[in-house]
Amino acid sequence: MxxxxxxxxxxxIGLPKERVDTSAATVMDLVRELSAREDxxxxxxxxxxxxxxxxxxxxxxxxxxLGGVREVAFFPPMTGG
Amino acid sequence: MxxxxxxxxxxxIGLPKERVDTSAATVMDLVRELSAREDxxxxxxxxxxxxxxxxxxxxxxxxxxLGGVREVAFFPPMTGG
Amino acid sequence: MAMAAPEIDIRVxxxxxxxxxxxxxxxxxxxxxxxxxxxxxxGLVRDxxxxxxxxxxxxxxxxxxxxxxxxxxxxxxxxxxWSLGPVLILHRFGALTPEQPIMMVATAxxxxxxxxLAADFLMDYLKSRxxxxxxxxxxxxxxxxxxxxxxxxxxxxxx
Amino acid sequence: MAMAAPEIDIRVxxxxxxxxxxxxxxxxxxxxxxxxxxxxxxGLVRDxxxxxxxxxxxxxxxxxxxxxxxxxxxxxxxxxxWSLGPVLILHRFGALTPEQPIMMVATAxxxxxxxxLAADFLMDYLKSRxxxxxxxxxxxxxxxxxxxxxxxxxxxxxx
Numbered sequence: 254m255x256x257x258x259x260x261x262x263x264x265x266i267g268l269p270k271e272r273v274d275t276s277a278a279t280v281m282d283l284v285r286e287l288s289a290r291e292d293x294x295x296x297x298x299x300x301x302x303x304x305x306x307x308x309x310x311x312x313x314x315x316x317x318x319l320g321g322v323r324e325v326a327f328f329p330p331m332t333g334g
Numbered sequence: 335m336x337x338x339x340x341x342x343x344x345x346x347i348g349l350p351k352e353r354v355d356t357s358a359a360t361v362m363d364l365v366r367e368l369s370a371r372e373d374x375x376x377x378x379x380x381x382x383x384x385x386x387x388x389x390x391x392x393x394x395x396x397x398x399x400l401g402g403v404r405e406v407a408f409f410p411p412m413t414g415g
Numbered sequence: 416m417a418m419a420a421p422e423i424d425i426r427v428x429x430x431x432x433x434x435x436x437x438x439x440x441x442x443x444x445x446x447x448x449x450x451x452x453x454x455x456x457x458g459l460v461r462d463x464x465x466x467x468x469x470x471x472x473x474x475x476x477x478x479x480x481x482x483x484x485x486x487x488x489x490x491x492x493x494x495x496x497w498s499l500g501p502v503l504i505l506h507r508f509g510a511l512t513p514e515q516p517i518m519m520v521a522t523a524x525x526x527x528x529x530x531x532l533a534a535d536f537l538m539d540y541l542k543s544r545x546x547x548x549x550x551x552x553x554x555x556x557x558x559x560x561x562x563x564x565x566x567x568x569x570x571x572x573x574x
Numbered sequence: 575m576a577m578a579a580p581e582i583d584i585r586v587x588x589x590x591x592x593x594x595x596x597x598x599x600x601x602x603x604x605x606x607x608x609x610x611x612x613x614x615x616x617g618l619v620r621d622x623x624x625x626x627x628x629x630x631x632x633x634x635x636x637x638x639x640x641x642x643x644x645x646x647x648x649x650x651x652x653x654x655x656w657s658l659g660p661v662l663i664l665h666r667f668g669a670l671t672p673e674q675p676i677m678m679v680a681t682a683x684x685x686x687x688x689x690x691l692a693a694d695f696l697m698d699y700l701k702s703r704x705x706x707x708x709x710x711x712x713x714x715x716x717x718x719x720x721x722x723x724x725x726x727x728x729x730x731x732x733x
Binding site for chain 3: 592593594595596597598599600601602604605606608609610611612613614615616617618619620621672673674675684686690693694697
Binding site for chain 1: 617634635637639643644665676677697700701702703704705707708709718719720725726
């Protein structure tokens with residue numbers, strides 16, 4: 254699946270988008286898998302209360318299932334308007 | 335003093351403005367004086383709850399004093415906006 | 416934030432106007448005063464689908480002299496209640512046709528709540544406190560628009 | 575009144591825009607749909623007087639694809655809650671300078687309350703539900719604008 258990062262999450266992880274082959278069942282499982290990879294991921298995901306997640310371009314939750322999902326995005330709370 | 339009429343008050347009385355020489359002490363006294371003149375005045379002033387009054391171009395009340403006043407206007411509730 | 420002293424622009428005119436053209440002038444002006452939010456409200460003449468042939472025209476009468484003072488006073492009240500940038504009120508008089516703009520208010524503030532509340536306040540006061548009267552003309556005849564009790568009641572929100 | 579089916583116009587662009595030019599297009603369109611009231615809200619980039627040399631620029635990042643869907647969804651929600659004519663939402667991304675317009679919403683309705691409430695609702699939802707992130711650049715450095723708890727709290731007004 255495609256994993257996207259925006260704003261300071263993108264800056265901390267150091268890339269806007271990557272292809273991830275995963276069997277993670279939920280967003281939370283994916284977060285644990287990515288955090289285990291490298292410090293920059295662990296740092297970006299260290300405080301989940303400061304993060305939001307979108308699953309297939311819909312705002313979602315960290316316990317959302319990932320079956321059939323093509324795109325997951327992580328970002329801070331939005332500041333448009 | 336100048337007495338002005340607007341909207342249907344103007345139409346009922348049949349003129350937009352007239353000069354009135356009066357010793358009326360209050361707006362209410364002026365209304366009684368005008369109503370005694372002719373039916374068209376009596377008709378226009380028959381229901382004071384449907385009228386508003388401005389004294390020297392400020393919204394006012396029927397018991398307002400007229401000493402030193404130059405201009406009194408009678409009209410229905412406003413419908414701008 | 417400290418906004419520049421509010422500048423009040425009152426226009427009472429019989430000429431038609433384009434609300435967009437006014438907003439194009441107002442917005443940079445508000446921006447220079449430090450505004451982060453600009454609200455415009457435009458009132459339009461609505462047709463009367465119930466009347467034979469619809470509304471042919473609306474004629475707005477006003478009280479020259481008092482009108483400008485009343486609008487200025489309403490704008491001043493808004494500026495003293497909220498932290499505002501410039502304030503614009505334009506109201507037409509004379510003959511209008513359906514779909515034409517009747518009036519417009521524009522407000523600006525650092526944060527959106529002030530400009531929203533001020534625009535709402537200006538509209539409520541303008542409806543019941545500015546000396547305008549609307550008359551509607553249809554094939555069936557002409558009639559003065561009646562004030563609504565709800566217009567007067569709306570003012571109690573602001574006391 | 576029966577307003578025409580609402581037409582939703584969503585624009586996400588890096589180009590600068592003139593809110594007045596959009597209002598000039600929107601207003602006759604709203605009038606033809608039977609609207610008596612048109613509201614526009616414009617958000618402007620405010621300077622940062624506390625920062626050395628002020629704000630040099632703001633950069634807005636967004637999530638292409640999701641942004642358009644989120645804005646469309648917010649506009650649909652407004653149209654289903656209130657009796658609206660056309661709805662416009664425009665939001666810029668990319669680099670902006672102080673005093674430039676960031677975004678605009680325009681709403682229209684037969685009577686003013688619906689358009690006012692809908693514009694306020696659109697702004698509240700847009701702030702917390704549309705994927706935009708602002709970064710401010712000054713001589714002291716760059717910083718992502720932090721979301722306010724009050725932005726999230728504002729949504730509870732509409733539940």
